[in-house]
Amino acid sequence: MNLRLVRAYAHWGEAVLGHVVVRIGARPCLAAVVVGITALLILANAGSSALGKGGTVEIRQGDDDQEGENEGQHESISCDFFVVGHDFAGGSVGQFSIETIPPSRPSGTVVAQDSWTADESGDWQSNQITLASGHYRITAEQVTPAAKKEAHKNFWVECAPVVIPEAPVAVALPVTGSLLLLGGWLLLNRINARRARGRTE
Numbered sequence: 777m778n779l780r781l782v783r784a785y786a787h788w789g790e791a792v793l794g795h796v797v798v799r800i801g802a803r804p805c806l807a808a809v810v811v812g813i814t815a816l817l818i819l820a821n822a823g824s825s826a827l828g829k830g831g832t833v834e835i836r837q838g839d840d841d842q843e844g845e846n847e848g849q850h851e852s853i854s855c856d857f858f859v860v861g862h863d864f865a866g867g868s869v870g871q872f873s874i875e876t877i878p879p880s881r882p883s884g885t886v887v888a889q890d891s892w893t894a895d896e897s898g899d900w901q902s903n904q905i906t907l908a909s910g911h912y913r914i915t916a917e918q919v920t921p922a923a924k925k926e927a928h929k930n931f932w933v934e935c936a937p938v939v940i941p942e943a944p945v946a947v948a949l950p951v952t953g954s955l956l957l958l959g960g961w962l963l964l965n966r967i968n969a970r971r972a973r974g975r976t977e
Contacts, residue, residue, distance in 0.1 A: 830923040831864035859902040880910040
C-alpha cells in the first residue's frame with residue numbers, strides 16, 4: 777500500500793467522523809467515537825503496510841553458490857566473500873555498509889559500502905568484497921520502498937596466512953684435511969716423476 781492510499785484513508789476517516797458529528801449535532805455521541813477510532817485503526821494499518829518488510833543478509837564465500845552456508849550470527853569466513861540479501865520487497869532498492877566492531881580496533885570504521893537492487897523474489901547479491909582479518913558488522917537498509925527495520929549480521933574474517941617460499945641457499949662443501957693431504961701427495965709425485973725423467977735423459 778503506497779502513501780497515496782494512506783492519505784486517502786486519512787481523508788476518508790476525517791470525512792466520516794465530521795459527517796457523523798454534523799448529523800447528530802454539536803455533541804458527539806458514542807457512534808461518532810466508534811467511527812473515529814475505526815478510522816484511526818485503518819489509518820495506522822495502512823501506514824504500517826506502506827512500509828516494506830525488512831529482509832535478511834548472509835555472507836557467502838568466494839565461489840560458493842550454496843544457499844544456507846554461513847547462517848550463524850558469528851561465523852568465520854575467508855578474506856573474499858559476497859553479501860547476499862533474501863526476502864526483501866521485490867524490485868526494492870537499498871544500500872549496505874560494513875563496519876568494524878570490537879575487538880577490532882578502531883571499531884565503528886566503515887570499510888565497505890554499496891547499493892543493491894533486489895530481483896522480483898526480493899533477493900540480491902553484492903560484488904566480491906575483500907577485507908582483512910577482523911570482526912565486522914553488516915547493515916542492509918531497504919530504501920525504496922522504505923522498510924520497517926534494517927537487516928544486521930556480525931561475522932569474523934580470518935585470512936589464510938601468506939606463505940613466502942624460501943630462496944635456495946648454496947651450501948659450500950667443507951674441505952677436510954685429508955683432501956688437502958691427498959692433493960699435496962699427488963702434486964709431489966708429479967714433481968718427482970719429472971725429476972726422474974730429467975736424470976735419465
